[in-house]
Amino acid sequence: MINFVDLWVYLSGNSLLWLTVTLLAYIAADAISAALGRHPLANPVLISVVFISAVLVLSKTAFPSYFAGAQFIHFLLGPATVALAVPLFRHLPEVKRMFVPMIAALIVGCVVSIASAVLLAKWLGLSKLAMLALAPKSATAAIAMGVAENIHSDPALTAVMVIMTGISGAILVTPLMNVLRLKNYAARGFAAGLVSHGIGTARAFQVNPLAGTFAGIALGLNGVLTAILVPLLLPWLLG
Amino acid sequence: MLHAFAILLSLQLAGEALVRAVSSPLPGPVVGLALLFLWLVVKLPLPQATNETADGILKHLSLLFVPAGVGLVQQLPLLRDEGWKLLIVILISITVSLAATAVTFAVLAKLMKIDSEAGRES
Numbered sequence: 302m303i304n305f306v307d308l309w310v311y312l313s314g315n316s317l318l319w320l321t322v323t324l325l326a327y328i329a330a331d332a333i334s335a336a337l338g339r340h341p342l343a344n345p346v347l348i349s350v351v352f353i354s355a356v357l358v359l360s361k362t363a364f365p366s367y368f369a370g371a372q373f374i375h376f377l378l379g380p381a382t383v384a385l386a387v388p389l390f391r392h393l394p395e396v397k398r399m400f401v402p403m404i405a406a407l408i409v410g411c412v413v414s415i416a417s418a419v420l421l422a423k424w425l426g427l428s429k430l431a432m433l434a435l436a437p438k439s440a441t442a443a444i445a446m447g448v449a450e451n452i453h454s455d456p457a458l459t460a461v462m463v464i465m466t467g468i469s470g471a472i473l474v475t476p477l478m479n480v481l482r483l484k485n486y487a488a489r490g491f492a493a494g495l496v497s498h499g500i501g502t503a504r505a506f507q508v509n510p511l512a513g514t515f516a517g518i519a520l521g522l523n524g525v526l527t528a529i530l531v532p533l534l535l536p537w538l539l540g
Numbered sequence: 541m542l543h544a545f546a547i548l549l550s551l552q553l554a555g556e557a558l559v560r561a562v563s564s565p566l567p568g569p570v571v572g573l574a575l576l577f578l579w580l581v582v583k584l585p586l587p588q589a590t591n592e593t594a595d596g597i598l599k600h601l602s603l604l605f606v607p608a609g610v611g612l613v614q615q616l617p618l619l620r621d622e623g624w625k626l627l628i629v630i631l632i633s634i635t636v637s638l639a640a641t642a643v644t645f646a647v648l649a650k651l652m653k654i655d656s657e658a659g660r661e662s
Contacts, residue, residue: 327602331600357613371610379552380552381597386575399654418633428622460612464605467605477635485650485655528566
């Protein structure tokens with residue numbers, strides 16, 4: 302007879318288990334999201350994360366053993382970022398035509414995103430560490446954590462802010478754009494990518510390929526501009 | 541597919557190497573994106589399946605953020621003291637920023653009369 306405890310001990314320490322769980326959880330979450338007509342609240346990242354976290358807590362699995370398996374999926378973020386060049390090139394005529402609105406929206410969005418976060422945090426009396434961690438929240442994780450080190454904030458706390466911003470923005474963008482009656486999908490996608498980096502870009506690709514393309518551009522450009530502007534704006538915002 | 545994947549990884553690797561060579565704060569994959577874009581612009585030869593492979597990965601971009609999202613849960617103790625205030629700041633800040641960005645873009649596109657063809661795909 303199989304001893305289930307031994308079997309669990311073997312499997313739970315094995316990369317294959319958590320890789321498979323991650324993939325299955327996402328397939329289920331994606332099916333739920335599709336069944337609900339891609340409703341913004343049925344965000345596949347959010348559903349998968351909640352489900353997997355519950356499994357980890359219930360099975361008393363530590364994050365490093367989970368990540369030993371899930372890292373293979375995490376790794377693909379690199380080549381996926383490179384792959385964003387393909388839709389960018391495909392939509393090059395639209396991107397060229399929209400160049401001026403895009404650059405203006407980039408500068409406005411980046412400044413508003415940094416300033417609103419820091420000023421609101423100041424107003425609510427948050428600690429300096431939290432204020433600093435919020436400043437680069439809309440940049441993609443790798444850039445935000447680099448900025449956090451430069452401004453002597455906590456990279457781990459910054460990463461949490463980045464993911465929370467990503468998921469919240471991916472949920473908020475569609476209803477907000479509908480309330481504002483904006484039908485320009487280039488503009489909608491650009492805002493999603495600028496504010497909610499990769500997770501917003503994933504949402505934009507779900508809605509419309511053109512929106513996804515502009516989200517990908519915004520993700521890249523805002524990452525760069527945030528890295529430049531945060532150190533410049535901070536003394537002024539904190540002062 | 542295999543060749544296309546090799547191209548994506550090679551350009552990411554080139555990006556990582558370049559970033560370290562000039563100690564730039566940019567992530568390697570973003571530089572890899574720029575390299576692949578230039579590659580496409582100057583029309584260097586690419587494996588046939590490059591388009592399909594890129595679209596295939598991007599179709600399930602959400603999946604790739606799941607492990608990092610689960611990592612967030614591990615950091616929840618960091619949020620114990622200021623958690624709800626942080627969430628309020630994030631929600632208000634992203635609402636304002638999303639609106640400011642999209643409105644700037646859409647209004648300028650309208651003023652320049654360039655939103656008619658490209659922007660209204662549904």
